[in-house]
Amino acid sequence: MGALDRDTAPTTLVEALHQFRGSDLHDLCETTELAVIDGGGFGWVEPPSRDMLERFWRGVLAAPGRSLLVGRLDGVIAGSAQLLRPPPNNEAQRFAAAIIMSFVAPWARGHGLARALLELAEKIARAEGFEVLTFDCRETQTAAMQLCLAMGFVHWGSNPVYAKVKGGLVTGHYYYKVLDPGTDGPSSSEPPQ
Numbered sequence: 001m002g003a004l005d006r007d008t009a010p011t012t013l014v015e016a017l018h019q020f021r022g023s024d025l026h027d028l029c030e031t032t033e034l035a036v037i038d039g040g041g042f043g044w045v046e047p048p049s050r051d052m053l054e055r056f057w058r059g060v061l062a063a064p065g066r067s068l069l070v071g072r073l074d075g076v077i078a079g080s081a082q083l084l085r086p087p088p089n090n091e092a093q094r095f096a097a098a099i100i101m102s103f104v105a106p107w108a109r110g111h112g113l114a115r116a117l118l119e120l121a122e123k124i125a126r127a128e129g130f131e132v133l134t135f136d137c138r139e140t141q142t143a144a145m146q147l148c149l150a151m152g153f154v155h156w157g158s159n160p161v162y163a164k165v166k167g168g169l170v171t172g173h174y175y176y177k178v179l180d181p182g183t184d185g186p187s188s189s190e191p192p193q
């Protein structure tokens, strides 16, 4: 990268958001709409109304067991992901957290935001003592699949009836990553206890 590139390259930042400031909520909604219109891949097929989106994101921020992570390009929210912890009743799976709803606005892609968001989710999960991270996505999300494999996730299975998009069924892929070096992952074919 030359001196000129360094001067013009956008600044990137990822963080766990605890409250919306300034234009954060507006920018997060706009980012969501653009990513959904571009093809989605993280739940919505059509962009919901702005009112519904605002209520959705306020709910995410307030929900227990969730961390809302955002990625900023030159200070503007341009991507997001969530770290989802298991509910208190799920004692058998309390060692595993999930990364859900990761996306970046089309105009902000290719600057490393998605990777940084997943790395932040992993860092928080490790700090909280989680041993495993899970992730899933539609088979059409090539970039997301490449990214999670590059980050050491293991593809363990696929569901041919994972999502329905514009009337057609789409296969989904499931991944896990072992965070605790003491947990080797599946090693036995013994029946579950």
Ligand SMILES: CC(C)(COP(=O)(O)OP(=O)(O)OC[C@H]1O[C@@H](n2cnc3c(N)ncnc32)[C@H](O)[C@@H]1OP(=O)(O)O)[C@@H](O)C(=O)NCCC(=O)NCCS
Residues within 6 Å of the ligand: 035, 040, 041, 042, 079, 100, 101, 102, 103, 104, 105, 108, 109, 110, 111, 112, 113, 114, 115, 116, 136, 137, 138, 141, 142, 143, 144, 146, 147, 150
């Ligand atoms: C997947 C997505 C989040 C990537 O965002 P991004 O900020 O552009 O990604 P990054 O710049 O951090 O790139 C990280 C890695 O992703 C992969 N990647 C990114 N764009 C890619 C593309 N067009 N094709 C293939 N792999 C790609 C690469 O492995 C890349 O690593 P590299 O730069 O070392 O090659 C973005 O494309 C997106 O929002 N897609 C739609 C929603 C989605 O699929 N969400 C995931 C399922 S919930």
